[in-house]
Amino acid sequence: MKAAPFAYVRPGSLDDVLGELAGGDGKVLAGGQSLVPVLAMRLGRPGTLVDITAVPELGELGVRDGGLRVGAAVRQRAVEHDPAARAVPLIGMAMPFVGHRELRSRGTVCGSLAHADPAAELPAVACCLDARIELIGPAGRRTIPAAEFVTGAMSTAAGPEDLLLSVTFPAAAAGEGHGFAEIARRHGDFALAGVVTRVRVDRDGAVTGARLTGFGISDRAVTREVTPLLREAEDEHGLRPATAALAEEVVDTGGDTHGSTGYRRRLFGVLAARELSRALRRARDRRETA
Ligand SMILES: Cc1cc2nc3c(=O)[nH]c(=O)nc-3n(C[C@H](O)[C@H](O)[C@H](O)COP(=O)(O)OP(=O)(O)OC[C@H]3O[C@@H](n4cnc5c(N)ncnc54)[C@H](O)[C@@H]3O)c2cc1C
Incomplete structure (x- = not known):
């Protein structure tokens, strides 16, 4: 057609x-x-x-005020290769899973957010990190958290006359570790289920915060604060009962030819436990010890 x-x-x-x-x-x-x-x-x-690709100010990419600001015209591949993006390790972990290299050469980070596919990686990263979305439209400029920007499958808070100007991802602090994993039928396909995690620890290595975002599991990325869960158990197997229970609550994508709802719940539970435990180990490796 x-x-x-x-x-x-x-x-x-x-x-x-x-x-x-x-x-x-x-x-x-x-x-x-x-x-x-x-x-x-x-x-x-x-x-x-x-x-929008000929507007110079939409091509901005860099660290400013403690965050990585990505303008609306910046391609995914440019972010993937820019040293400034190392300030946000999760971007480097997630980006290779966004379709294929050829698609990332054209596709933009903000376009992925605006498209709001429930199984897309970048909206999930934005929600887990509490990234800020900057919009401009007839009502002027406004900035909203990523989780408020996505309102459902392929729908966002942007009106038909609005432009998503930029997204700002907070730079990782000392004592912060991350995890990312997804299961797809083939590399480059949208995920059947995926998780993004962020864990923070203090100088002694005690958990001060833990966040988990699932994608491909509902009509949008779903984020939960899971600090108490990680304080009760730290290793993957110990976490499994709690993440399996969480899967029952948050995974509601209907079954299709690629996998049932139950299968997606099982994937989510296993990946969540593994990536929380990994993020904790990485957070402890990155803590300030001086
Ligand atoms: C075969 C294939 C496989 C793919 N696999 C994946 C995958 O695994 N994971 C994944 O995340 N994505 C995947 N994608 C989608 C790809 O990453 C897209 O690049 C991305 O979703 C959209 O970015 P874009 O810049 O191309 O946006 P466009 O296609 O140009 O726009 C997408 C939508 O967003 C709107 N929009 C774009 N920018 C703005 C803005 N600044 N303000 C307001 N509205 C805006 C457009 O109007 C349109 O409605 C795949 C695509 C294909 C074709």
Whole structure:
């Protein structure tokens, strides 16, 4: 099937992008890796595609005020290879699982957030780290937490005239460790289930905070504070009963030809226990001992 007819514009300034989006018939085109298939399947029929890649200020990538700021036009592959991204180790852990290298050469980090696929890796990383999403639209600029930005499968808090300007991921602190794992049928496929973890410890190695985000398991990434759980058990096998119980609560994706709900619960429980335990070990390796 071919896409329905549309106009294409590539403004060179933010004001002109917002002007093109005014009225609600325009659609932002970033990397096109999700939008173009949507158009080709006629699941969307925007009047105008507004290509944002020629706006210089949307290309910003760097550490600022304790966080890695990624502008709307920054490609996933640029982030993957930029030394500044080492400030957020989870990005380096998750990025190789986002489709394939060729897709990441075009796809943007913000585009992945705006598309809000429930099985996508980057929205889960953003939710686990409590990243901040910066939006601009008719009501002006506003910044919201990633978990509030995604409102359901393929839906977000951005209105039709809004532009996602940037996402800022907090830089990892001393005493912070992370885990990431997913199970997919083939490398590069969307995950059947996946987890992202962040654990913090004090100078003595005691757990001060633990967060767990699951993806591919519900209509959006689901985040839970699990500090008490990690204080009761630290190793993977000891954690298993608690993560299995958590799986019953948070995994509600219906079964399909790739796996039943029960199978996804089992995957989630096993991965969550393993990645919490790993993140704890890494946090202790990174703690300040001076
Ligand atoms: C075969 C294949 C496999 C894939 N596998 C994976 C995978 O395993 N994991 C994964 O996470 N992704 C996967 N993807 C999706 C890919 O990562 C996309 O790059 C990403 O989801 C969207 O980024 P984009 O820049 O291409 O956005 P686009 O396709 O340009 O846009 C996607 C949507 O977001 C909107 N949008 C984009 N940028 C903005 C903005 N700044 N403000 C407001 N709205 C915006 C667009 O209007 C559109 O609705 C896969 C894609 C393909 C084709």
